Amino acid sequence: MLNFQNNFSFNMLILNKLNNYMIMIMIMIMLFIIYIMTFIYLNLFTNKNLIENNIMEIIWTLIPMLIIIFIAFPSMKILYLNNEFKNNIFSIKIISNQWFWYYEYMNLNMKFNSYMMMKKNFNFNLMETDNSMIIPFNYFIQLIISSMDVIHSWTIPSMNIKLDSIPNQLNNMMMKTNKMGLI
Template identity: 55%
Template sequence: MMMTLIMMNFNFNNSLTMINMNKINDLLFILMCNIMMIISILIKFNSNSKFKNKMIMENNTMEMIWTIGPMIIILLISYLSIFTLYMNNEFKINNISIKINGNQWFWSYNYINFNIKFNSYMLINKNFKFNILETDNNLILPINYQILIIISSLDVIHSWTIPSINIKIDAIPNQINNYYLILNKINIL
């Protein structure tokens, strides 16, 4: 039997932001593995060598390399991640607006464009299929549409999250937080 992501409780990527973040993560993982492999090979062959470098303590070239090398790696990481961070916070023309209010023990949803309102309560069931995330009324999000999520709270601080699309927004009383979102796959979030 072949292992899949869902068997290990990993979520599939359901948003463009999450896909871009995973690509950056994969690239940086490969980069760091290569750096560690090169360093371990250098240490292994340097420790077995009979010849020792007398200039190791005052070698200006080596000091420049191990100062500029990490700077280049940090610039590469920031260059790769700035696009994803910019696209995540870019103002877009939203097709659908969803207002979410956090209440104690339930969430209130309002599709502003369609004038649809409902409350979502956690199901009290002993056989959970999705941990303790099952509710009586689910939020349905369309794919390939720009969605504006407006979130606030009516009583205390809440945290609204969907891990598979890399979204976690704090619902704070008297404060409005928003998030732009585009889903690219049909899935149960």
């Protein structure tokens, strides 16, 4: 599989495009290497200038540097886009416990616990909960996460969100959905 899950956020859409860009670069490099190896293998004549050539050494030093630059600039742009804070409308506080998650919508004065539902015939195996977190559509939301006991990991893969919940530490992230549906 060459793609991620269906994207529900702008950040995931950009990350998906970066992934496709990187795969394109890797395929081009692979095809070039296969071509060169085939040419060298099928060539019956060896050229001493190809083995001892300063210009050739400069070229195969510069090409990897250019490839790294072509990969680094889009990656840095996406890194800064993911960490950009906007004016948020909603703040959701998420606190992890040993066997459940506690959610608090700070602007709406709404609180609830979310427990994992054990094996039943649901669409999401061992990921279904009795009270799911509801994410407002097309609003910037600030997630504030911490833990009561041990380190936990809270994630929404289709939105490119993964936060570690660590005791006595607040981690936060901004998010915005661009599609409606069950994530």
